[in-house]
Amino acid sequence: MLRINRQTDYAVRVVLALAQESMGTRMSTKEIGTAMLIPKNFLPRIVAKLAQTEIITTFAGRDGGLQLARIPQEITLKDIVEAFEGPLMLSECIPGDDFCPFEDACNVRPRWTRLQEVILDELASTSFLDLAEETKAKRSIPPTNILPLSA
Numbered sequence: 001m002l003r004i005n006r007q008t009d010y011a012v013r014v015v016l017a018l019a020q021e022s023m024g025t026r027m028s029t030k031e032i033g034t035a036m037l038i039p040k041n042f043l044p045r046i047v048a049k050l051a052q053t054e055i056i057t058t059f060a061g062r063d064g065g066l067q068l069a070r071i072p073q074e075i076t077l078k079d080i081v082e083a084f085e086g087p088l089m090l091s092e093c094i095p096g097d098d099f100c101p102f103e104d105a106c107n108v109r110p111r112w113t114r115l116q117e118v119i120l121d122e123l124a125s126t127s128f129l130d131l132a133e134e135t136k137a138k139r140s141i142p143p144t145n146i147l148p149l150s151a
Contacts, residue, residue, distance in 0.1 A: 008084040010038045011046045019072040019128035026065035053083040072132055078123035090116045
């Protein structure tokens, strides 16, 4: 089954929490963990990887915390997925002819390649600014499943 791992999902949540704040705002890992429902035992590894890949900046001390290292429109889902999962590869036959025993006679390889390109394009075109704005918009829409109290 093709599935991103839990650490990648949590990393997306960390970056989304920071992207919803004004640029330069620092948040503690505790604040982010609570707001984004991330178990605290996952956070140190996620924060370290995000800092290593220069997606976030960490600050130590009493006034420390985390903040985005770049503006949200410059950080994409592809950045996070590749930082935590490595390059996306749907099939081993995609990289080149020497990986496919059927070479040009294969009708499946072009479809795997096209599907991989669609997924990569979607990940690369989805910025955290987009995600933050969509999240804020959804929160501002009142729920429709609440029935009025009868008097």
